[in-house]
Amino acid sequence: MVHIKTSRPWEIPENEATPESVFMTRRRFLAGSLVATVATAGLISGCSPPPGDEPLISDLEKKIYPAPLNKNYTLDRDLTDESVAAGYNNFHEFSDEKADVKTLAQRLIRRPWTVEVSGLVSKPRTFDIDDLHKMLPIEERLYRLRCVEAWSMAVPWTGFPLRVLLEKVEPDARATHVRMTTFYRPFQAFGQLAFWEPWPYTEGLTIAEAMNDLAFMAVGIYGHPLPPQHGAPIRLVVPWKYGFKSIKSVVKIELIDHAPATFWNTLDPLEYDFTANVDPRVPHPRWSQAREKMIGTGQVRLTLPFNGYGREVAHLYAG
């Protein structure tokens, strides 16, 4: 007898079922929203500091902007409109809703701010953010930014090469990797109240990647200091890697002798590889990486290996 299976109204085909990874992300999102709702309802407002009220641009910064453009780093496409880039942000510390980050991140207090550079180095130092502005060569670079979610943008960053900062502390020959850490301030960034996640956000590079001229520490964007939603007052930008490697609001850079555990890789190693070089051939469980969609214009382009920066970085991965 032939067994015919009739589907019931509530059944969905297997290929339409929510993949586990998406379900887990939603669960994280729902739990995170709950925490944020409780916090914004004022239940913990007594512990919260007032939102940052620093001037938008200090006298020191006024002298720096606009910074000279480094002509080695220009683009084959129009820049993303600033209002689009500044309203579509991934900053898990504040919200998983891209459109909400801009408002919630205003709570981040950006001064005083220091960056510790330590670990396997001869001259460990903690730099005040304003001193970094004074002592390092600040320039503008136009970079593509590609998110693992398959959207992209083109952005003018202001800052300095990471290499120049690392040279100040004289890395030891034993150092193989760099670990970077974001602030941990759950009462400014309510997403960090999700105690089951491995806060603070951390990311890592190999020493060769960190010393490559493309690896950039940005303190500004679109010709002015970084606004909080873009990772004020200082963040990494590594344009040949998926965006999650470009860690925001950095407080510590350590030189170490092993590959560090990182935030997303710890939560979901199948989706967030440590190396995470942009590569159209490497499939991702959720987003095809063959194409990218420019935010703002919706223009679709073929993904380029290393996000188009193969000439600068492909040699790092030869063999």
Ligand code: MTE
């Ligand atoms: N850094 C921290 N600390 N927290 C984050 O959630 N998100 C990353 C990265 N850096 C993130 C972070 C991701 S997924 C992307 S795509 C980029 O920041 C987005 O940068 P943008 O908002 O400036 O475009």
